[in-house]
Amino acid sequence: MKGPRLKIFSIVFGVIYVAAFYFDLALFRYYPAAREFHWTRTDGIGVVILWYGWIATAALASAAIAFAVPRKMAERLWPGWAWIIPTAVVVVTLIYERRWFV
Amino acid sequence: MIVVLLILHGLLAVGLLGAITHQALSVLPLASAKGQRTFIDRFRGVNAPAYATPIVVLFVITAIGGALLYPQYRIDVRPALEDMQNAAANGVFEIKEHLIAIGLGLLPAYWYFWQPPLTADASARRALTWLLAFFVWWGFIVGHVLNNIRGLLP
Numbered sequence: 454m455k456g457p458r459l460k461i462f463s464i465v466f467g468v469i470y471v472a473a474f475y476f477d478l479a480l481f482r483y484y485p486a487a488r489e490f491h492w493t494r495t496d497g498i499g500v501v502i503l504w505y506g507w508i509a510t511a512a513l514a515s516a517a518i519a520f521a522v523p524r525k526m527a528e529r530l531w532p533g534w535a536w537i538i539p540t541a542v543v544v545v546t547l548i549y550e551r552r553w554f555v
Numbered sequence: 556m557i558v559v560l561l562i563l564h565g566l567l568a569v570g571l572l573g574a575i576t577h578q579a580l581s582v583l584p585l586a587s588a589k590g591q592r593t594f595i596d597r598f599r600g601v602n603a604p605a606y607a608t609p610i611v612v613l614f615v616i617t618a619i620g621g622a623l624l625y626p627q628y629r630i631d632v633r634p635a636l637e638d639m640q641n642a643a644a645n646g647v648f649e650i651k652e653h654l655i656a657i658g659l660g661l662l663p664a665y666w667y668f669w670q671p672p673l674t675a676d677a678s679a680r681r682a683l684t685w686l687l688a689f690f691v692w693w694g695f696i697v698g699h700v701l702n703n704i705r706g707l708l709p
Contacts, residue, residue, distance in 0.1 A: 459663035466660025474653070485626030502629055505622065508656050515660065535664040536682035539657060543686070546653050553646020 457527035460535045462519040467542035470511035475549070479506025480513065557627055561702070564620035571613040572695050578606040579688035582681040607669035611662050614687070618655050621694075625652075632701065644704060651697045658690040 473479060482491050483506070486499030494501075519527075580595070581603040592600075628648070636644045665687055668680040700707065 456667065459667040463661050463664030467657045470653075470656050470660060483626070485630050500629055500633075502625060504625065504652050504656065508659065511656070511660060532668070532676040532679040535668070535679050536686060539661055539686060540682070542657060543654065546657070547650065550646055550650050550653070553642050553649065 457524065457530065458519040458522065460530060460532070461522050461527050462515045464530075464534050464538050465518050466511050466515040467539045469514045470507055471542055471546060473507040473510040474503075477503070478510050479503040480509040481506045557624070560620060560624060564617060564624060565698070565702075567613060567617040567620060568691075568695050568698065571610065571617050572691055574606050574610050574613060575684070575688045575691050577601045578603045578610065579684050582677075582684055604669050604671055604673065607666055610687070611666050614658060614662060614691070618659055621655065621698075628701075636704070639708075641704075641708075644701060647697045648701060651694050654690040654693050658687055661687060 482494065483489075483502040484491065484495065484498045484500070485502060489495075489498065577598065578601070580599045581601050583599065585595075585599070633645060633648075661683060664679075665683045668674075668676055668683060673680070
């Protein structure tokens with residue numbers, strides 16, 4: 454992945470990560486007590502870590518989108534989106550996570 | 556082993572914090588007093604583009620260290636915090652994991668905008684640097700507070 458496509462990756466990564474987190478779209482799940490990875494929800498083997506799976510989902514989907522977007526379109530993209538969209542994602546995340554503090 | 560990893564993670568985070576803070580302050584459009592170089596001026600007066608690749612490498616390695624420590628947190632620390640009914644501590648950690656993940660995704664664009672010759676996209680470069688600095692500072696402070704929380708709380 455080169456040049457302007459890196460911008461596309463970063464712009465969509467945060468959006469897909471938050472969607473993966475909100476809609477439970479982890480690519481895989483890790484069960485630390487059992488030290489096992491599973492593709493799907495598995496009950497009875499302790500707590501689950503979804504964070505790795507959310508990152509993997511976002512990384513793969515963002516890379517696919519970054520490669521799919523035509524290079525010319527990526528070059529024409531306004532540079533401001535590279536920080537405005539991730540900033541908006543952070544704000545949405547912070548608003549959602551207020552649930553821990555009420 | 557986990558203690559060694561925790562200390563290593565903390566040391567890498569110190570390096571990352573220093574590097575990103577130097578760079579973040581260097582992109583601030585501040586005017587300095589004529590003829591006088593203050594501590595802040597000297598702190599800001601770094602070769603900022605040279606910091607970009609080391610910051611990317613440090614961010615990734617530190618995040619991997621955190622990912623390796625996470626199972627221990629999930630099994631031992633989080634249930635203890637839940638027993639203490641300390642939802643806020645779990646909340647700030649949840650935010651930390653989201654910010655670090657979003658930060659990992661930001662690194663390609665951050666690195667792209669810092670590649671010489673620096674183009675006219677100074678505002679994007681500045682904003683991405685400040686976003687990453689915010690993530691790193693949040694992660695650093697939350698990590699240290701949670702690591703020491705039993706000593707900090709009455």
